Structure formats: structure tokens, C-alpha cells
Amino acid sequence: MVTRKRNLFWGRKWRTPDIGSGIFVFCVHLLALFAPFTFTWHAFFVGCGKIVLCGLFGITLSYHRNLAHQSFKLPKWLEYIFAYIGVLAIQIHTLPPTGSGLVIWDGSIDSGYMIEKGASTMFSYHGTFFVNSACHIWGYQTWDTGDLSKNNWWVALITFGEGWHNNHHAFENSARHGLDRWEIDICWYAIRFLEAVGLATNVKLPTKAQKLKKSFAASE
Numbered sequence: 001m002v003t004r005k006r007n008l009f010w011g012r013k014w015r016t017p018d019i020g021s022g023i024f025v026f027c028v029h030l031l032a033l034f035a036p037f038t039f040t041w042h043a044f045f046v047g048c049g050k051i052v053l054c055g056l057f058g059i060t061l062s063y064h065r066n067l068a069h070q071s072f073k074l075p076k077w078l079e080y081i082f083a084y085i086g087v088l089a090i091q092i093h094t095l096p097p098t099g100s101g102l103v104i105w106d107g108s109i110d111s112g113y114m115i116e117k118g119a120s121t122m123f124s125y126h127g128t129f130f131v132n133s134a135c136h137i138w139g140y141q142t143w144d145t146g147d148l149s150k151n152n153w154w155v156a157l158i159t160f161g162e163g164w165h166n167n168h169h170a171f172e173n174s175a176r177h178g179l180d181r182w183e184i185d186i187c188w189y190a191i192r193f194l195e196a197v198g199l200a201t202n203v204k205l206p207t208k209a210q211k212l213k214k215s216f217a218a219s220e
Helices: 016-032 041-068 076-087 099-103 115-129 153-158 165-170 186-196 208-214
Strands: none
Touching: 016 115, 041 076, 041 115, 041 186, 115 153
16 A cells, blocks of 8 residues: 655745735635625525536536546637636636626625635635645545545536546546546546537546556556
8 A cells, every 4th residue: 555654734935926926815714704694595596607617617627527637628718718717717817808898797786795705715716725735645546546545426526527536546537537437527428418519528437448547456
């Protein structure tokens, strides 16, 4: 079993960008704390819509599988649309944010703002955090990746398929992370739809030879 020493929170060297990011994330959580006191059903559904739109199409489909790992190709106009949607998640930027894009969600700071922006952004953040934390602690390993990555079903559910982390570490360029039928991968279903209508091309999947090479039987 692969093990490694954990980096201590206080033992790391904090740079200026780290401190700035930490303050921003803290403020997002602070904003989310007010959500229960400003609850409206309209804001709730808008917030859920933002989680799906930004989390599924912006972060998971666009930033991660399309841009970072190039596991499939999209027409440039659609690639840019999904990338701009990813900007609204306020995680990392591949493109400069535009005022018109932010107005879709912000409008004015009313009672629903805490849910629409604060709570939904916090939910998306923790989904990403869980992929890089929980998926290295809890779950199971299907492939011999030589690291601590694990497949975690509940992280996969809240991140639209990113929780099948051991699968992803084994086949980084695969457009599909949930490789078994029962491994629900909502992002993969979206990619398959785009492929079916001719918008996603050159969709990459692991070959039998690649699977055999990464199997535990091959390493014995």
C-alpha cells in the first residue's frame, strides 16, 4: 500500500497568493452562513441551477476534461461558452470574466444573494476539495496507479462524476471517469450526448491494452 507523510497546515510556507485565496474562500463561507436567514425558494432553485451549470458544464466538462486533459474536442464557439461558464464558478480562470456573464447570477445584492452566490459557490468549492482529499482517503482502488487515489461514490454524485478518482489517475485522458456501468458519471452522459449530436469529437477512452497494463494482476 502506498503511504506518505501529510503536509502540516502550519508547516507550509504561505505565499501572498495563498493568503489572498484563503481570505477569499473564508469570505465565501462567511457569506454562505447567512443563507438560512435569507432563504427563498427562488434563490434556492437559482443556486441549484448555478451548481449544475457551473459545476457540470463549467468545471467538470470544460475546465477539467476538455481543456486540462483534452479528452475530447468541441467546436471553438462551444468550447468558449463552456469555459466562460466555468469562470462563474470562481475557481480558476482560463478566460477573463465579463461583466455580462456575472450579471446573469449577481443582478443586485438582495436577500437571495447569499444562496445564489455564497452557498452555491461554497458547495462547488467543497466538491472540488473532496476530490483532492476524500478521494485519497476513502473508497476503493480498481487500478494500480501507485498512489493514494480512490474511487468514491458519494463524491462522484456531488461532483458529476469526478469522484471516480482512481479511474481518472489510471487513465487521465479518458473522457469517461465512471468506467463500470454502476459508476454514475453525469459528465460522461453529457459528453455522450454532445457526441451523439455531432458536437463532441475525438472522444478518448482507455483501450483494453491500457486497462490490462494498469490492472493489479499485471503488477503481480
